[in-house]
Amino acid sequence: MTELAARYLVNEGVTQFLICNRTPERATELCEKFGGEVIEFSQLKFELPRADIVVCSTGASDYIITATDCKRALEIRRYRPIFFIDISVPRNVDPAIGKLDNIFLFDIDDLEGVVGENLKQRQKEADKAENIVETEVEAFFERLDILEIGPTIAALKEHLTEIALSEFERTRHKLGSLTPEQEEAIKQHLLSSLVNKFMHPLITTLREGTRSNNGGCNIVELYHQAYDLKERVEGLEERRSSTKDRRHQTL
CATH class of the missing domain: 3.40.50.720 (NAD(P)-binding Rossmann-like Domain)
Structure with a gap:
């Protein structure tokens, strides 16, 4: 000692x-x-x-x-x-x-009291840390769920963008004379804004369904069927995997 x-x-x-x-x-x-x-x-x-x-x-x-x-x-x-x-x-x-x-005496009882108080403080900090860990774990799994539905969201946006561009080309003649800049602005801003607004409730529903449905497999499959996204999702995942492989080779 x-x-x-x-x-x-x-x-x-x-x-x-x-x-x-x-x-x-x-x-x-x-x-x-x-x-x-x-x-x-x-x-x-x-x-x-x-x-x-x-x-x-x-x-x-x-x-x-x-x-x-x-x-x-x-x-x-x-x-x-x-x-x-x-x-x-x-x-x-x-x-x-x-x-x-001017004499300060500390005996074993005093030290045990200090140790006990320190243990209490440590327990409080441990409880705080445990709450933080639980919150972060929940957030992690939520992000993980979002990553799982990421390809579906990307495929859905791609699908809706193609529909919007197709409709634009179909009704292009009704807009009269447009400069290339005006036409590009319509495609980049107006159509993109419409697609994003249309997608917002769909993405919200998909995320909520994922959290409340243990991974949301049924809801994801429902979207795939409703918008014919299965092949598109597979293609996006292949391109993403190919991009990762090229990055690893570069590193």
Whole structure:
């Protein structure tokens, strides 16, 4: 536990350590890993004024840091704050020191409270993330459904555009004299606008039917039959597949 705490402090930018252990060899080992200075266990209370943060984790059955020790340390430090983190079970730091000015004591119960609060916050964020994921999954499958009916929509537009152009050519003579620019404008803008307006309710119906019909196969087939789109859809899919193949070859 002590090593874990030291590693965390290093990650947070702490560079100077005073390491005290009942076993000198263990203290030396920690110093070699993290740097710092070994102090004898018997000298702990005398070295206390040098520490800004004290992490205590021992197997002692009694307090190894007392209120008297802390009062003396504060006087020597001119009352600069000291943070104590007691992660020992049972506690090794006298809880009475938490009442002293400029002493901040956190024991295992406090840390468990912090962990519990963090877990609550994480759960809230996890719930938010879950909602976001669910929304995105629904949107993904909706886009997937639209991709599935994409060839049908394209074929339908192509079919209706051909009908519109055919009707234009059939009634062209009734429009009188038109310049090439005027004729092209009618084809590109007027006819295209009419086709799009005519298609809008059809596309809406197709999309709604797709979402409410587990893929909308029946509705798609109905459109294919009503507008004779089957061969046209197959042709569009072949052209699309051929275009993808050429792109992959280029890459």
